[in-house]
Amino acid sequence: xxxxxxxxxxxxxxxxxxxxxxxxxxxxxxxxxxxxxxxxxxxxxxxxxxxxxxxxxxxxxxxxxxxxxxxxxxxxxxxxx
Numbered sequence: 749x750x751x752x753x754x755x756x757x758x759x760x761x762x763x764x765x766x767x768x769x770x771x772x773x774x775x776x777x778x779x780x781x782x783x784x785x786x787x788x789x790x791x792x793x794x795x796x797x798x799x800x801x802x803x804x805x806x807x808x809x810x811x812x813x814x815x816x817x818x819x820x821x822x823x824x825x826x827x828x829x
Contacts, residue, residue: 755779755792801827 759779763769798808806816806827814829 755781755788757788797829 760776761779762776763773769775801816802808804818805820806818806825809815809817816827816829818825818827
């Protein structure tokens with residue numbers, strides 16, 4: 749799930765152990781997506797989820813930010829994180 753979050757900052761990481769290119773061992777990797785273990789990974793995923801679920805017509809409830817509601821005719825759907 750965390751790979752679906754976008755980063756707003758430029759972040760770099762050292763090459764992961766076991767995947768170090770011997771020719772370029774001193775180079776780093778620029779992250780294009782959020783990965784598990786980043787401090788902001790959960791937040792970036794939540795922002796992306798919020799944007800996408802609202803695009804499907806859900807609205808966030810006022811009482812709890814983790815509950816979304818969609819009304820369609822006489823049907824009501826709740827999505828709870």
